[in-house]
Amino acid sequence: MSELAPFQPQVPAQQEDATSDPATILPHNIEAEQQLLGAILTSNDVLDRVDDLVSPSHFHDPVHAALFEMAAARIAKGLQTDATTLKSFASDITGLADLGGAEYLVKLQLSAIATSAARDYAQLIHDLALRRELIALGARVSDRARAMRDAVNPDEQIVEAEQELFQLASTGGTSKGFQSFLGALHDAVQMANAAHNRQGKLAGVSTGLVDMDRMLGGLHESDLLILAGRPSMGKTSLATNIAFNVAKSWKEGQKEDGTQGTVDGGVVGFFSLEMSSAQLAQRILSEAAEIPSELIRKGDLTEQEFQKYLRAAGELERCPLYIDDTPALPIGQVAARARRLKRSPRGLDLLIIDYLQLLRGSANNRDNRVNEISEITQGLKAIAKELNIPVIALSQLSRQVENREDKRPQLSDLRESGSIEQDADVVMFVYRGEYYKEREKPGEENLEAMTKWQQDMEALHGKAEVIIGKQRHGPIGTVELSFEGRFTRFGNLAKPWQGDDDRGF
Template sequence: MDTPLHAYNDMPDDPAPDEGGAEYRVPPHNIEAEQALLGAVLVNNDAFDRVAAFLEPAHFFEDVHGRIFEAMSKLITQGHLASPVTLKGFFERDEALSEVGGAQYLARLAGAATTIINAQEYARTIYDLAIRRELIRIGTDMHNRAFDAPVDDAPGTQIMDAEQSLYQLAEKGKYEGGFQAFHESLKTAIDMAAAAYERDGGLSGISSGLRDLDQRMGGLQQSDLIILAGRPSMGKTALATNIAFNAAKSYKAVHHPDGTVEAKDGAIVGFFSLEMSSEQLATRLLAEQSGVPSERIRRGRIEEDEFHRLVEASRELQSVPLYIDDTGGLTIATLAARARRLKRQRGLGLLVIDYLQLLAGSGKFGDNRVQEVTQITTGLKALAKELNVPILALSQLSRQVEARDDKRPQLSDLRESGSIEQDADVVMFVFREEYYVSRREPREGTPEHLEWQAEMEHVHGIGEVIIGKQRHGPTGTVKLQFQADVTRFSDHIADDHLPESIP
């Protein structure tokens, strides 16, 4: 006698005690939903297209159902018909299927199917229950590991691994995506243009606080990976901290009745400082905002009026939504997990990473640094799209710049340049000619020294941002003013725009 279809779902409603007295709890599942979905696909293979984007064989609670779904998937994707007849050959010697009726079970699945209209709902039910079972597994692993962890397995490492598992599950636990109608994309583009029209400065992205750079780029665009590269002492970190602070300082939010918060201007900023400590970064920002040189702040050589300026600047900085993580040696996976946590807990509109070469990949690459950097840049681009925020990542340049007469950097100067150039939406270079001119000072009193002085006056305090690549805008060079003692970039004022001096 054949096993009734519904009998396969007979499970105890209440947890039953096992021999040790502990309660045994059946993991969440829905056999009827699995049977209904399989039957719908067997009756009409078009139902498979509605669920194939997110449902996998591993999501089925009953193993034999997962194998049936996998077999149907192979047939349908190869352009064949998946039916009880065509599937029979796959399961002629399958003992698990034999226990519930063998090939006749496939026929009963098709016979009990109702309609394909609800196929997607059945699939989502199966998927959600699979995610819940995975949550239970992660929780059990956390529980067992905490009980039995050896001495060298630090609690911090356990927390980090648990967070990583949960974040990976959160990324898998989505069935959104796929194609969308063009009118939906068009609506998003119009909304972006409307927001730019209403925003100060008319920018579609987040303002860098630097007028000419914003005009060239339209601000820092959502989901863009922006690489800011330069040789040491060019001012990469200074420019990045300037942009981060300007964005955080101008942050304005609108709170909607449904509890959501929308940034109307500026951004909540996350800053990964892999090279400098948070105290060093804070000192830089204090110097920039107060106008008191950072060297004098560190040594305590400040006047009374400068101290008052420091106090005022620190008060202003305390209210700025800028969050710093100065942990060294982060992997791309850990960085992504911390960025997601920041967005969930505080919000996030801009992510800054100083700098890319100090990140590590999440696998074993041996001496193949190119592959490792490829994983890092690909991961950063994916993270920018996932969080829907611009990521500003700093990068070192190779030494070949120093060998040229013209020291202005090019795309080919990027270390491990292939993946960085390919994955980035924008590549910018910081260049200060003053740095190189100051290092070739001739002997004083010679004609060459007079020429050198004239050249120094011409380049003093001038910085350049060279936009070498931009997916949605022009390339070119933007001039900026640079004040070295307080590590501050500001808008460039040309000589012909200076006010006339009073005689």
């Protein structure tokens, strides 16, 4: 049969015959398309096994694309679809007459070798379509680079190309589909077994903060956790503390399934969109060396303190903590870079984004902030599920918190979009009463008020609260932590009534 122009609109039509340059012929397999269509016409049930892999746009031959679309529409209505029933409706398809018309439909049906192989043909068609799209994408990138437009610099072209590549990658996966309850049951038992065998009885990655682990059960795979707070509450400090604790505890070994990988702690990826990597590393070093961060910034260190600082830096070199401080990243690039880190030899066990409002959505949503934030949160949840890791995203809160007498944040304070609360598995708020009480200091002349203020400050000093406002798979409530402002460090708050085996619930 003669081969027709490719179906993909982005790819320029090319004459593909025996004299064509092989380098210009786009990847395709006409026989696989014929076999798949023949299998569908022979047994309509085949469509249910392949509809997650192929769509009309995946076919190279436009006649085959039109036939597939027409057959799928009829089968969806419950109508019997074969060469006989289809010929009356397919006669108007452009190019079908050149292939033999109704006789071609009969040949397709009779030539189907085995319907059991339909899935393999569908996978081949799908993969070849992706290859054609990659070729088209490469051509578009090349054309844009050659255009030499003054309004678009090369960096913007790279971002645009990465975004298109991400979109292609995100549509390239196939649907997992239904899983038997037996399979799901096995996964649930494996999770419970891992929790039982792990120190601390956690099902997820330990944050290093005992009371928070007790409330959350650790950081669970595929969960999106939102850590929100007003400025100066310490949400970045808490995020860096968790990142440091997880990376510091990382151990690699043989897992229960026999593969090599993380057996404790985890490899951490940290997107720092607000602070530079050096500033973030300085915070972590301040905590590890127990040297006030303001002394490090000013260089006001004794020789002993500086040596202590260098020793801490040497110990941290082994921590698998990776920082990306590129500002204003699109959500597509965050996903692409996380995938690259996941594919590295060490892998990726926890992703942290500081902070959510500094990410960018696609160009289509930038004029609508609510839609953009919704796209970002959905993208972060998709990263968590695809890479099977917990994702912690920091978020700002609206100013309405400051207008209330009780400054403790709540879910309605999340800024700009209800999708943050909707898409998150866990929503946590950082609150430090000491910060607000400090600003309520009365005048020296009012001795009674001053005495009461000092008592309140003493009760609040060095303490912080993490309010869990939403947890899809667990309780909500408040976790009390210690906070050392000099080292920007959160820690476990000792409680005299808690024994070693107190679970905290």
